Amino acid sequence: MTEHATAVVWHGSGFTLERESLPDPGPGEVLVRVAMSTICGSDLHTTAGHRPTPVPTVLGHEVVGSVVATGGAVRDHRGAVLAPGDRITWMIGTACGSCRRCWAGVPQKCVDVRKYGHEKMSDRWWLNGGFATHCHLLAGTGIVRVPESMPDEVATPANCATATVVCAARRARLSPGDTVVVLGCGMLGLTAVAYARDQGAAQVIACDLDEGRRRAALGFGATAVCGPDELAGVVASVSDGADVVVEVTGSAAAVQSAFDLIGIDGRIALVGSVSPGPEVRFEPSRFVKNLSTVVGSHNYAVDDLAEAVDFLARVPDQRAFADLVPTGYPLERFADAFADARSLRAPRIALGVQR
Numbered sequence: 001m002t003e004h005a006t007a008v009v010w011h012g013s014g015f016t017l018e019r020e021s022l023p024d025p026g027p028g029e030v031l032v033r034v035a036m037s038t039i040c041g042s043d044l045h046t047t048a049g050h051r052p053t054p055v056p057t058v059l060g061h062e063v064v065g066s067v068v069a070t071g072g073a074v075r076d077h078r079g080a081v082l083a084p085g086d087r088i089t090w091m092i093g094t095a096c097g098s099c100r101r102c103w104a105g106v107p108q109k110c111v112d113v114r115k116y117g118h119e120k121m122s123d124r125w126w127l128n129g130g131f132a133t134h135c136h137l138l139a140g141t142g143i144v145r146v147p148e149s150m151p152d153e154v155a156t157p158a159n160c161a162t163a164t165v166v167c168a169a170r171r172a173r174l175s176p177g178d179t180v181v182v183l184g185c186g187m188l189g190l191t192a193v194a195y196a197r198d199q200g201a202a203q204v205i206a207c208d209l210d211e212g213r214r215r216a217a218l219g220f221g222a223t224a225v226c227g228p229d230e231l232a233g234v235v236a237s238v239s240d241g242a243d244v245v246v247e248v249t250g251s252a253a254a255v256q257s258a259f260d261l262i263g264i265d266g267r268i269a270l271v272g273s274v275s276p277g278p279e280v281r282f283e284p285s286r287f288v289k290n291l292s293t294v295v296g297s298h299n300y301a302v303d304d305l306a307e308a309v310d311f312l313a314r315v316p317d318q319r320a321f322a323d324l325v326p327t328g329y330p331l332e333r334f335a336d337a338f339a340d341a342r343s344l345r346a347p348r349i350a351l352g353v354q355r
């Protein structure tokens with residue numbers, strides 16, 4: 001191939017815009033032309049120095065794009081062979097499919113996982129993140145087709161935010177008729193509100209410190225919204241305890257509150273605590289007698305990603321999800337994109353927009 005790629009490369013203290021050669025995909029690999037990537041909170045944590053990441057690297061893992069070339073017959077998650085032009089998204093990391101973790105149903109923790117937007121560039125794998133014109137998918141990457149009718153703004157966060165929510169709901173056994181509490185109303189929280197309603201939850205109570213985020217949660221289907229000080233009373237007014245609490249902020253105070261909100265057979269899904277924080281405490285006898293469950297949920301399996309795309313395809317108002325990504329920048333304006341993302345004026349800012 002004679003065409004070149006352009007990549008935004010993170011060096012640990014700043015970015016450079018670099019021209020890179022295109023790889024020839026090996027067996028089981030795919031070369032993708034990126035249509036859009038979005039700046040996730042973890043990308044901001046990396047650039048702020050809060051998360052160690054090997055450098056140099058291409059950040060970005062929320063991506064949608066189209067197939068340019070494949071190394072042999074590469075299949076999507078349903079077994080169909082991919083062809084140039086197919087519109088796809090893919091898992092945040094690889095999975096070998098044969099280690100004990102893959103066999104146990106947690107392929108996101110594969111012993112040989114390689115994660116997009118998280119790895120050091122190498123002579124073998126340099127287009128390894130979404131903030132580039134192209135991305136090189138390794139063998140063992142779960143790939144899901146994206147409907148042509150789905151806007152990029154809706155599809156791009158699917159392989160992080162949406163799939164993470166789907167996995168958390170599955171692990172917490174979210175069921176029709178449940179009373180669900182969502183702690184935090186950013187991208188993950190709003191998605192969790194909408195997905196809980198999609199799954200038939202009878203009540204979805206969304207809690208956030210920010211009034212604007214609480215208003216947004218109503219638009220995604222929340223039946224009630226409140227601040228943290230009001231939460232216990234709101235839950236008590238509709239139920240004798242929540243069936244499911246989804247915590248997406250990572251705040252120790254929010255995590256602590258979850259233990260007081262659940263009812264009999266209540267389930268807590270902890271999603272936001274991805275960095276070390278203060279310890280939380282709970283009184284174990286109440287936890288035992290109430291048949292309580294707490295699960296950690298990090299990343300997802302390929303079936304969760306497929307369900308995430310299906311969910312986004314069936315939501316009654318895709319415009320609401322598109323509005324969570326209000327602004328897009330071309331790669332050369334990476335500095336503006338990150339400044340905009342750091343301002344937190346919107347849940348996601350897009351980078352690498354190609355028109």
